[in-house]
Each structure stands twice: as C-alpha cells, then as structure tokens.
Amino acid sequence: xxxxxxxxxxxxxxRIVPVNIEEQMKTAYxxxxxxxxxxxxxxxxRDGFKPVHRxxxxxxxxxxxxxxxxHKKSARIVGEVLGKYHPHGDSSVYDAxxxxxxxxxxxxxxxxxxxxxxxxxxxxxxxMRYTEVRLQRAxxxxxxxxxKDTVDFxxxxxxxxxxxxxxxxxxxxxxxxxxxxxxxxxxxxxxxHNLSEVIDGCVAYIDKRDITVDEMMHYIxxxxxxxxxxxxxxxxxxxxxxxxxxxxxxxxxxxxxxxxSGREQIIITEVPFQVNxxxxxxxxxQLVNEKVLEGIAHINNESNNKxxxxxxxxxxxxxxxxxxxxxxxxxxxxxxSYGINNVALVKGxxxxxxxxxxxxxxxxxxxxxxxxxxxxxxxxxxxxxHILQGYLIALDHLDEVIALIRASATPEIAKESLxxxxxxxxxxxxxxxxxxxxxxxxxxxxxxxxxxYDELMKLINYLTELLSNEGMRYDVIKNELLEVKxxxxxxxxxxxxxxxxxxxxxxxxxxxxxxxxxxxxGYIKRTPxxxxxxxxxxxxxxxxxxxxxxxxxxxxxxxxxxHTMLFFTEKGRVYxxxxxxxxxxxxxxxxxxxxxxxxxxxxxxxxxxxxxxDFADKDYVNGHNIVLCTKKGIIKKTALEDFSRPRQxxxxxxxxxxxxxxxxxxxxxxxxxxxxxxxxGRAIRFPEEKVRATGRGAIGVTGIEVDDNNDEVIGMIxxxxxxxxxxxxxxxxxxxxxxxxxxxxxxxxxxxxxxxxISVTDKxxxxxGILDVTEKEDLMxxxxxxxxxxxxxxxxxxxxxxxxxxxxxRVEDGDEIAAITKLDESEDDETPVxxxxxxxxxxxxxxxxxxTGEAGNNEDAATGEAAEASxxxxxxx
Numbered sequence: 001x002x003x004x005x006x007x008x009x010x011x012x013x014x015r016i017v018p019v020n021i022e023e024q025m026k027t028a029y030x031x032x033x034x035x036x037x038x039x040x041x042x043x044x045x046r047d048g049f050k051p052v053h054r055x056x057x058x059x060x061x062x063x064x065x066x067x068x069x070x071h072k073k074s075a076r077i078v079g080e081v082l083g084k085y086h087p088h089g090d091s092s093v094y095d096a097x098x099x100x101x102x103x104x105x106x107x108x109x110x111x112x113x114x115x116x117x118x119x120x121x122x123x124x125x126x127x128m129r130y131t132e133v134r135l136q137r138a139x140x141x142x143x144x145x146x147x148k149d150t151v152d153f154x155x156x157x158x159x160x161x162x163x164x165x166x167x168x169x170x171x172x173x174x175x176x177x178x179x180x181x182x183x184x185x186x187x188x189x190x191x192x193h194n195l196s197e198v199i200d201g202c203v204a205y206i207d208k209r210d211i212t213v214d215e216m217m218h219y220i221x222x223x224x225x226x227x228x229x230x231x232x233x234x235x236x237x238x239x240x241x242x243x244x245x246x247x248x249x250x251x252x253x254x255x256x257x258x259x260x261s262g263r264e265q266i267i268i269t270e271v272p273f274q275v276n277x278x279x280x281x282x283x284x285x286q287l288v289n290e291k292v293l294e295g296i297a298h299i300n301n302e303s304n305n306k307x308x309x310x311x312x313x314x315x316x317x318x319x320x321x322x323x324x325x326x327x328x329x330x331x332x333x334x335x336x337s338y339g340i341n342n343v344a345l346v347k348g349x350x351x352x353x354x355x356x357x358x359x360x361x362x363x364x365x366x367x368x369x370x371x372x373x374x375x376x377x378x379x380x381x382x383x384x385x386h387i388l389q390g391y392l393i394a395l396d397h398l399d400e401v402i403a404l405i406r407a408s409a410t411p412e413i414a415k416e417s418l419x420x421x422x423x424x425x426x427x428x429x430x431x432x433x434x435x436x437x438x439x440x441x442x443x444x445x446x447x448x449x450x451x452x453y454d455e456l457m458k459l460i461n462y463l464t465e466l467l468s469n470e471g472m473r474y475d476v477i478k479n480e481l482l483e484v485k486x487x488x489x490x491x492x493x494x495x496x497x498x499x500x501x502x503x504x505x506x507x508x509x510x511x512x513x514x515x516x517x518x519x520x521x522g523y524i525k526r527t528p529x530x531x532x533x534x535x536x537x538x539x540x541x542x543x544x545x546x547x548x549x550x551x552x553x554x555x556x557x558x559x560x561x562x563h564t565m566l567f568f569t570e571k572g573r574v575y576x577x578x579x580x581x582x583x584x585x586x587x588x589x590x591x592x593x594x595x596x597x598x599x600x601x602x603x604x605x606x607x608x609x610x611x612x613x614d615f616a617d618k619d620y621v622n623g624h625n626i627v628l629c630t631k632k633g634i635i636k637k638t639a640l641e642d643f644s645r646p647r648q649x650x651x652x653x654x655x656x657x658x659x660x661x662x663x664x665x666x667x668x669x670x671x672x673x674x675x676x677x678x679x680x681g682r683a684i685r686f687p688e689e690k691v692r693a694t695g696r697g698a699i700g701v702t703g704i705e706v707d708d709n710n711d712e713v714i715g716m717i718x719x720x721x722x723x724x725x726x727x728x729x730x731x732x733x734x735x736x737x738x739x740x741x742x743x744x745x746x747x748x749x750x751x752x753x754x755x756x757x758i759s760v761t762d763k764x765x766x767x768x769g770i771l772d773v774t775e776k777e778d779l780m781x782x783x784x785x786x787x788x789x790x791x792x793x794x795x796x797x798x799x800x801x802x803x804x805x806x807x808x809x810r811v812e813d814g815d816e817i818a819a820i821t822k823l824d825e826s827e828d829d830e831t832p833v834x835x836x837x838x839x840x841x842x843x844x845x846x847x848x849x850x851x852t853g854e855a856g857n858n859e860d861a862a863t864g865e866a867a868e869a870s871x872x873x874x875x876x877x
Contacts, residue, residue, distance in 0.1 A: 029184075033183070033185060036183050040183075041183035042179075042186075042188055042350055043344050043345065044166055045174060045344040045345060045346045045353065045358065045362070046166050046169075047169045047174075048176070048177065048179060048344075049166075052081075052092065052096045053096055053100065055086045056081055056093065057135070057142065058085070058143070059084065060077055060080075060134070060139075061135065061143045062080075063076075063077070065133070065135055066134065067112060067135050067139075067140060071134045074097065074129075074130075074131045074132060075129045078090050078093045084156060085156050085163050097111055098113070101113030101117050101133060102117055102118065103226060104226055104227050106177050107177050107194075107493075109136055110135070110138060110142070110177075111133050111135065111139065112136045113131060113132070114133070115131035116131065117131065120227070120303070121303065122276040122278055137487070137488070138488055141484060141487075142167050142173060144170060145369065146164060146168055148373045149373075149375075149376045150369045150373050151166050166365075168373075170480055170481070171488070172199075174358055175190075175192075175362075178223075190340070191223035191240075191338065192224060192225060192226065192273075193220060194490070194491075195485065195488055195489050196485055196490065196491075197219055197224070197492070198359075199481050199484060199485040199489065201216055201219040201355075202363060202481055203481060203482070204219050205356070205359045206474050206478050213241050217238070221492075222248075222496050223494065224493055225250065227270060227272065227275075227309075227493075228253060229251060229252055229253060229493075230250070230251045230252075230494070230497055231248060231250055231251075231495065231496045231497065232499070233249050235499070236248060236337075237340070242354055243354060244341070244354045245340060246340040248338045249335065249337045250272040250273060250336055250337070250338065250494070251272065252271045252334040252335070253270035254266055254328075255267055255269070256321045263315060263316075263317055264319070264321050265313065266312075266321060267310065269308070271334065272334070275333045275336060277309060279333070280332060280333050280334065281311060283332050284313070284328065284332055287331055287332065292327075293327050293331060295315055296313055296319070296324060297315060297316045298314040299312070299314070313328075342354070363477065366477045367473060371467070374463050374467055378460060378467065381460050382460060384456055385460060386428065387432045388452060388453040389429070389453065390430070390432055391429075391440070391449050392446075392453060393423050393425060394418075394425075395449070397421075400421070401418070401433065404421060405417075405418075405434070411434055415427065416430075498581075511560055511562045512561055513528075514526040514558070514559060514560075514579065515528070515529050515556065515823075516555075516558070516559055516565070518609075519590075522593055522594045522595060522606070523590050523593055523594065524582055524591050525582065525585030525590070525591030525592065526579065526582045527584075555606065555609060555819060556788070557821045560579065562614075563578075563579050563611050563612060563613055564576060564577070564579070564615060565578070565609055565610070565611060566610040566612060566665070567594075567598060567600075567606045567609055568608040569601075569605060569650075570605055571604045571661075571662070572652055572653055572654040573650045573651065573652055573653060574652075575650040576598075576647075576650075577597060577598055582597070594606060598650070599649050600650070607661065607662050607663060608662065610626060612640070612643075623669055624667055624669055625637050625638065625640060625667075625669075625670060625693060626639075626653075626666070627665070627672075627688065627691070628653060628664070629663055629664045629665075629703055629716040630657075630662055630663055630700070631660060631706075632660040632713070633676065633678075633702055633703050633706040634660065634701065635676070635691050635700055635701060635703030635704075636699070637688065637692070637693045638653070638654075638694060638696055643696075652696055653665075653696055654696070654698070654700060655699045663716070664713075664715055664716040666716060666717070668718045671688070671720055671721070672687075672719060672720055673685055673686065673688065673718070673720070673742075674686055674687075674716065674717075674750075675716065675742075675770065676715070676716045676754070677714055677730065677757055677767060678706060678712065679711050679767055680711045680760060680766070681757060682704075682757060683745060683754050683755065683756075683757035683801075684704045684748060684753070684754030684755075685746065685747050690749060691750065701750065703751065705752060705754075707753075714767055714769065717771060717772040718772075719772045723742075725774045726772045726774055727739040727773060727798060728742055728770065728772060729770070729771045729772070729779065730757050730758045730770050731767075731768055731770075731808065732760065732766065732805070732817075733767075733768045733816040734763065734764055735781075735808050735809040735811040736758075736763075736764040736765075736805040737808045738796065738799040738804075739797065739798045740801045745757070756802045758802075758804065758805060759802055761804060763804075765816065768820070769817070771821075771822055774793065775792075776793075777822045778792055778822065779791050779792075779796065779808075779820060780821050780822070781808060781817055781819075783811060783815050783816065783817055784817075785815045790823065791808065796808065
C-alpha cells in the first residue's frame with residue numbers, strides 16, 4: 001500500500017505523517033456530499049424549506065417587507081441575504097426568490113412580486129434591479145411566532161449574526177409546494193398538493209394516530225399542480241403515498257371547438273406542470289413536418305399572463321379530433337410523467353418518507369413549537385404579573401412609598417429601601433416602581449392595573465394548564481390549522497381521472513346516492529338525490545332538466561357512486577360505466593352526450609339500466625340473474641356472471657328479432673316472480689323459474705302475448721313471492737295512477753294474455769309505467785316537458801287492479817308522462833316537504849283532487865273497486 005500513501009506535513013513538529021489517499025478522498029467526499037445534502041439540496045421535513053428559501057424569507061421578515069407594506073427592490077433583498085446569511089452567488093438567491101413568486105411554479109406563492117418575473121413560455125425574469133418584492137400572507141404564517149423562542153437559532157457564516165435553523169411554520173409546506181433537488185448520491189422530487197386537503201389530512205392524523213395510508217387518501221387524494229391539468233391514473237400515486245416512491249402521469253386540459261367554417265379546433269387551456277408552452281408548440285410543429293402527427297393544419301400559442309394558457313391547434317377538414325388529441329398525448333409533452341421521490345431531512349439525516357410520515361413529522365414539529373411558544377408566553381406573562389403585583393403593593397402603601405423615595409439620596413438607595421421596607425418587594429419590582437409614571441397613581445389607573453393583573457393571572461393559569469395537558473395542545477394545533485385552511489384554502493386545480501383497471505379507486509370516491517338522468521336525445525348526468533324535494537300527490541312539480549324543445553328526461557333512477565351501471569340498448573347490446581365516471585351536473589343542467597361516455601352506435605339508444613353493487617363479490621355475482629324483456633313480449637334470463645367482464649365496445653346481451661326492441665332489464669336473485677304490463681292495460685304474473693337461463697346470444701321466449709300491432713309491453717317488474725310490503729304501482733300517460741296488492745294478480749304460465757291492471761280510458765291515456773313499491777319509498781314522475789314531481793308512495797291510494805286510479809300529477813295539454821322511478825325517502829329526511837311547488841314561470845293551478853276510481857269490467861275481475869270520493873289537493877305556495 002506504500003504507493004497509496006502521501007506525505008502530510010503537520011504544523012507542530014514538522015513530522016511527516018503517512019495518509020492513505022483512498023481514505024482521505026473518501027472522507028473528503030463524504031464531508032462534501034453531506035454538506036450538499038444538508039446545506040443545499042434537500043428540504044427539511046419540518047418546514048419544507050432548503051436553506052436558501054428559509055434565508056430569503058427570514059431576511060425579508062427582518063427587513064419588515066410584509067404583505068401590507070410597500071414592495072422593496074429585489075436587489076435590496078438579495079444583498080441582505082448574501083451579506084448576512086447566504087455566501088453564494090447572487091443569481092442563486094434571485095432565481096430562488098423569483099420562483100417563489102411565480103404562480104405557475106409554486107402551488108402557493110410565498111413572495112409577492114411586482115414587475116417582470118418571467119412567463120410559462122420560458123421568458124426570463126427582468127434583472128433584480130428592476131423588480132420589486134414583498135412577503136405573501138402565506139409566508140407570514142410560516143414566520144409567525146419566530147420571536148417567541150419557538151425554534152433554534154445558529155450563527156451565520158461569519159458568526160456575526162444568528163439565523164433560524166428552521167421556520168416555525170403553521171403550513172405543512174413540504175406537501176403544499178413540494179420540492180425538487182439533486183444532492184450527491186440522492187435526489188428529491190416531491191409533488192405539490194392542495195392546502196384544504198392537506199389540512200384535512202393533518203386533522204385526521206391528530207384525531208387518529210394509527211390512520212392508514214389508504215384512509216389518508218380519503219383526505220389527500222392526489223397531487224394538485226399550480227398549472228392544473230388532469231392526473232391520468234392513480235396507481236403510481238398510491239405507490240408514492242405508501243412508500244415515498246412512485247409516479248404521476250399528468251395530461252394537459254383540452255377541448256374541441258368548431259369554427260364557423262365547420263372545421264374543428266383543439267384548444268389547449270392547461271399544460272402539464274413545468275412544461276414550456278412555446279417549446280410544446282415547436283415540438284408539435286416539428287412532429288407535423290416529420291409526418292408523425294397528421295390532421296393538423298396550423299398551431300398558434302395565444303397564451304398570456306393575464307388570461308392564461310390558450311394554444312389553438314387548427315385541424316384539417318377530414319381530421320378526427322379524438323385521434324389527434326390521443327396522438328398529442330402520446331408524442332408530445334401534453335402528457336408528462338413525474339417521478340415521486342419523497343426524500344427529506346429528518347433530524348439532519350436524509351430519509352424517504354411516505355405521506356403519513358411527512359404529516360407526522362410536521363405535527364410533531366408543530367407540537368414542539370406550541371410547547372416552546374407556551375413556555376415563552378408563560379415566562380413573559382409571569383414577569384409582567386410580577387411587576388404588576390409590585391405596583392399593587394406600592395399603591396397599597398402609596399404615602400409610605402412616596403415618603404421613602406423622597407427621603408432617599410439616590411435611586412439605588414431608594415431601591416434598597418423599597419426592598420427592605422418589609423412589604424415583600426424584590427429588586428425587579430422596586431426598580432419598576434421607581435420608573436412608574438406619576439399619572440398611574442390615580443384611582444382610575446389603579447383599577448386598570450388591577451384588571452390587567454387579573455387578566456394576566458387568567459392567562460398564566462391557561463398557559464400552565466396547556467403545558468400540563470397534551471390533549472389541549474393538540475386541540476390548539478388543530479384549531480390553528482383550521483384557521484389557516486379558512487384563510488388560504490382553495491379548490492383543486494388538477495382533476496383526477498382513473499384508469500379502467502384501477503378497481504381500488506372507489507375507496508377515494510365519497511359514497512353517496514345520486515339521481516342519474518338520461519334524456520331522450522342521449523344526454524346523461526348525475527345529481528345528488530337530496531336536490532329533489534318531496535311534494536304531496538297532485539303537486540305541480542319542479543324543473544328537473546333543461547333540455548331542448550324536442551328532448552325530455554327518459555330515464556331517471558338512483559344509484560350509489562360506488563356501483564357499476566350496465567346500459568342496455570334497444571338493439572340488445574350492453575355497456576359498462578362506473579357511477580362516479582358519470583359527469584356531475586346541476587339538477588337543471590343538460591348533462592353530457594352518452595356517446596362520449598360509452599361507445600354506443602349512432603343509430604342505437606339506451607333503453608334500460610341496471611345498478612350492480614359489486615362485480616368483485618363472487619357470491620353476489622353468482623347469486624343473481626339479469627332478466628330482459630322486449631316490446632313484443634319476449635323474455636330472457638341470463639346469469640349476471642356473463643356480464644362481469646367489461647368491454648369498452650360492449651357485448652351482445654340478447655338477439656333482437658326484426659321489428660322488436662329491448663325494453664327493460666331487471667336484476668333478480670332466482671326467486672322472483674316476473675310481471676309484465678302492456679300499453680292497453682293488461683299485466684301477467686309468472687315465476688322466474690318458468691324462464692330457463694340462456695347465454696348472452698340467445699333470443700329468449702314469449703313472456704306475454706301482444707296481439708295488436710298498436711299494443712306493446714311498457715314495463716316489467718320482478719317481485720319476491722311472499723313479500724307483502726310491496727305493491728304494484730301503475731301510472732298512465734295523463735297522470736293517473738294507483739297501487740294494487742300483488743296477490744290480486746293470479747299466477748299463470750308465461751306466454752298468456754294476462755289480466756287487467758288499470759282501466760284505460762281517454763281521460764287516463766294508455767298505461768306508461770309499472771313499478772313495485774313500498775310505502776317507505778318516494779315516486780318520481782318525469783314529463784316529456786322536463787317537469788319532475790316527487791311524492792311519497794304512501795300518499796297514493798291502494799285500489800283494485802281493475803280501477804282507473806287517482807290523479808298523481810297535473811299534465812298540461814300536449815304533454816305526457818315520460819318516465820317513473822322510485823326513490824328511498826330516507827335519502828333526504830331533512831328536506832322540507834313543499835306542497836304543490838310551482839315551476840318558475842308557471843301559474844298556480846287549483847287542487848287536482850277528483851273522483852277517479854271507476855270499476856272496470858274484466859272477466860278476471862270479480863268486483864270493481866271505487867277510488868276515494870275525493871282527494872285533498874295541494875296548496876299553491
């Protein structure tokens with residue numbers, strides 16, 4: 001090893017000491033790398049800052065450049081930071097400060113800049129002599145209480161000043177703004193997040209210390225980037241939250257416009273985080289020239305700092321916009337992936353942290369800050385109370401004190417005399433008494449001193465209790481976090497979309513019941529069920545959907561956001577869609593074209609929808625069937641398991657004969673009785689077992705005989721035999737309806753004509769709907785005009801099957817009922833019942849009660865039952 005030894009001369013005795021060059025280089029390199037890791041490249045897990053950012057904010061705070069003070073020149077701040085705390089290049093300080101002021105770089109900016117701070121197109125900021133800065137409000141929340149001994153200070157580079165080792169931040173900055181840096185042998189890349197979500201996560205952690213990562217993801221759903229965009233897939237994010245290492249795929253936001261000439265344009269309104277808009281346009285142009293991208297005629301970047309991102313891509317006349325958008329995602333930075341690498345300094349050592357550990361470090365630090373702040377405030381309060389106590393003693397012996405002071409030759413003698421007077425005063429109190437202004441000796445001032453002393457004693461008692469009670473301290477932390485959320489919280493900028501194979505993402509979706517509506521022209525949306533208020537029978541209804549004049553709500557039903565919807569079309573195909581994927585819309589909104597949600601043929605339309613609870617539950621899937629019926633009376637049963645493998649293009653559910661259409665689909669458990677009703681007012685009841693199970697491609701068998709070409713099946717229900725809580729509800733197109741006991745319909749074989757279910761007259765119109773209901777449910781009726789009324793089923797009369805029924809809703813001339821559905825009334829128990837609510841712009845109508853039960857003649861009806869003589873009409877509010 002002699003060749004590896006180099007001589008090293010010592011200063012004391014000129015001795016030559018052999019040193020191993022390998023060991024020397026290793027030691028020197030480790031020292032250098034630790035200096036870079038700790039002092040430059042990695043953020044602290046507590047306040048989320050690297051030293052340069054911490055020093056900039058501290059220097060600005062020391063200069064008093066607060067959010068409510070005038071801006072100061074950037075060069076002044078940079079000089080302050082360089083001269084006092086950060087002996088590096090001025091560009092490194094200025095670049096870091098500029099980034100803290102850029103809205104497209106920081107999710108929550110910490111510096112308020114005035115002047116040219118660059119742009120998202122890669123334009124450089126102006127020189128620091130031209131720009132001005134001051135602190136943002138959020139930054140001041142990070143510096144709050146720094147003067148209350150909340151954090152440790154260290155000497156600066158020349159030992160002339162002190163600087164904080166960490167900021168006592170109230171914001172979990174490491175998660176909010178993220179961080180990126182390359183050290184020696186390691187790097188960090190942390191994503192920004194939404195403040196409201198992170199605060200909710202911190203509060204959840206305080207409430208439950210053993211919270212799991214999956215539970216935490218109910219609060220902190222995914223990163224939230226300052227430039228918006230759409231997160232594409234959650235698997236990599238979930239991995240990042242669990243292990244500290246993962247991947248985020250982010251897409252820009254685009255939509256398609258049509259010009260007056262008929263040509264389409266792709267408008268890019270948001271680009272992924274840290275993507276240069278000009279570079280993106282140049283790349284698209286280059287790919288067009290290389291014939292990699294086809295269908296693009298022209299591209300123009302119309303973005304600016306005031307109105308935000310707008311990149312216009314003009315398409316050629318024969319180009320398909322969806323194809324071009326997918327090509328842009330594939331070949332350009334319009335889709336970008338980011339590696340999650342959560343490395344931060346914990347107690348001076350680099351560690352890879354998962355999301356729970358990051359929050360735990362922040363909460364532990366906040367607890368330390370609260371303890372130190374409380375001790376400081378208690379100490380200061382005790383000091384002040386001690387002096388006030390001295391004042392009160394002096395005021396109690398005022399004449400003696402004045403005489404004693406007057407008799408003293410010097411202040412020192414007066415102080416000693418006060419201490420030795422026997423009133424219990426110490427030197428601090430005696431000195432304060434000697435400095436007391438004469439005006440404080442008045443009676444009013446004495447009362448003020450007493451009140452101030454009492455208030456201080458209350459504060460001292462509170463602070464003492466706070467130091468002895470850990471639960472109180474965590475309540476303080478929680479309340480301060482919620483204050484920060486109220487002050488700085490905002491909505492997410494980045495949308496989250498999930499890949500089809502991510503089953504577990506349902507855990508991230510709030511489970512709630514929603515009303516799903518599909519219009520006649522194929523527009524779909526979901527709305528919270530609580531937005532529909534209950535009304536009494538005969539009410540005027542509320543506006544349920546603004547549609548085109550020729551459009552109306554055709555399907556309306558309730559499902560949970562965690563369920564899967566099966567859409568059956570009139571041509572016999574079935575498509576899959578998760579409920580949470582259906583766009584959320586207002587009750588009066590139009591919704592989104594269903595062709596954009598599922599790949600349905602242009603000449604086909606949705607006729608029936610089934611709500612499936614859980615395809616992953618094998619017992620549930622194996623224990624259920626799907627029963628289908630057509631307008632011509634065909635019935636078919638297929639195992640639910642045959643529909644458990646979703647395909648994007650859909651599959652055949654039933655083979656439809658020419659001239660027929662699929663009408664209805666129902667989920668059964670194998671023990672049901674099937675009832676089918678036809679337009680002319682007949683219904684049939686037969687056991688489900690009479691229909692043998694067949695595969696998806698089968699035609700089916702006859703369920704009910706439909707002889708007349710003008711007659712057709714209007715609905716099918718499946719009821720469990722022996723369930724006496726359910727009744728059969730039928731509704732006619734002119735708003736008449738009733739409930740009838742299931743047992744009134746005798747059980748027959750399938751394929752018969754059935755029996756009368758409602759007496760059809762000109763006044764009632766044809767039969768339009770049949771449902772099985774309980775008294776605990778509500779009925780929702782939709783007219784073709786868009787009017788919707790919701791009423792308790794219990795308020796609908798129970799009559800014989802051969803009667804005409806009572807009027808449920810007033811139907812205007814030319815209008816008719818389009819759909820009926822049932823809701824569980826418990827969905828909005830707190831919703832007030834509004835009787836006869838009138839649609840905006842509609843005139844009040846008098847009560848609609850009338851005698852409507854007329855006994856019908858039928859060979860199967862032994863007796864006709866008359867309806868109630870009159871019904872109480874609604875009040876017009």
